[in-house]
Amino acid sequence: MALLSPSLHYPCNLKSAFLGERSAIRSYVIPPSRTGVLRKPVECKESRIGKMPINVPSNVSITLDGQDLKVKGPLGELSQTYPREVKIEREESGILRVSKCVDSRKANQMHGLFRTLTDNMVVGVSKGFEKRLQLVGVGYRATLEGRDLVLNLGFSHPVRMPIPDGLQVKVEDNTRIAVSGYDKCSIGEFAAAIRKWRPPEPYKGKGVKYADEIVRRKEGKAGKKK
Structure with a gap:
């Protein structure tokens, strides 16, 4: 039995049972040159914040x-x-x-x-920047020992955090912490590091939170109704 070469093309004649006649099926291929992608130019609007001027005080x-x-x-x-x-x-x-x-x-x-x-x-x-935090919880307190901030947050040992250069930390009533300085990025990073030790939980609100932070509270499990 001779094998057919794949390069040869033979018409396919099929007999329809409904029409009773032979029909040829042909396939057409769209050349690649006719296909294309519609590209839309990207418009870049000017930043409203970026075009605002920056006023420099006389002491800077x-x-x-x-x-x-x-x-x-x-x-x-x-x-x-x-x-x-x-x-x-x-x-x-x-x-x-x-x-x-x-x-x-x-x-x-x-x-x-x-x-x-x-x-x-x-x-x-x-002028400088300031970030305030608040400790919420029984036994949660903060103290200063030299250039170290010591936190008692319910762990088996107190947390000791060295204060970076250029930052000043004040503790008020053992539960309020104020971080100030001239580098806003450093202030935010140190305040976030303090909060990371005990983020506020959503049921009782215990933990370390920013002074202006609103903690969304969740309702606990209800007891058996009589």
């Missing part, structure tokens, strides 16, 4: 060297290096402006981000 000095910015004030000194997608300029009036170098989605995201970081630097070295 600015040093701008290319993409490097250094801010010095009465509370401390901070520096920042900007990526190539954005640039920072200082006007004659002393106002700082952050603008985009390219028109892309990534540049639009960095525009608002680095404008906010720059504003935090100026406010931090001139």
Whole structure:
């Protein structure tokens, strides 16, 4: 029995039981050159936060060297290096402006981000920031021992946390903690590290929470109804 070569094509004739005639089935292939994808250009809107100017107080000095910015004030000194997608300029009036170098989605995201970081630097070295926490629970208390914050949160041993340089910590009534400084990022990281030891639970609200934090409470199991 001879094998048919796969390169040969034979018409397929089928006899229909309903029509009583033979019909040929043919297949058509659309050439790849006729197919295409409709591409829609992506429109990048300008960031509303990024285009806002940054006012520099008289007691803050600015040093701008290319993409490097250094801010010095009465509370401390901070520096920042900007990526190539954005640039920072200082006007004659002393106002700082952050603008985009390219028109892309990534540049639009960095525009608002680095404008906010720059504003935090100026406010931090001139006025400073503060984050407050509160301890809720029987026997929960905090004390200061030198440059260490000691927390009693119901564990078998007290938690000792060294205070980073540039931050000041105050304890009020053994249950209220105030973290202050000129670097907003460092303040937020240290406050989050304190809260991480005992996050507030949703039934009784026990734990370490931010002063302005609202803890959503859950209803406990109901007892047997008589």
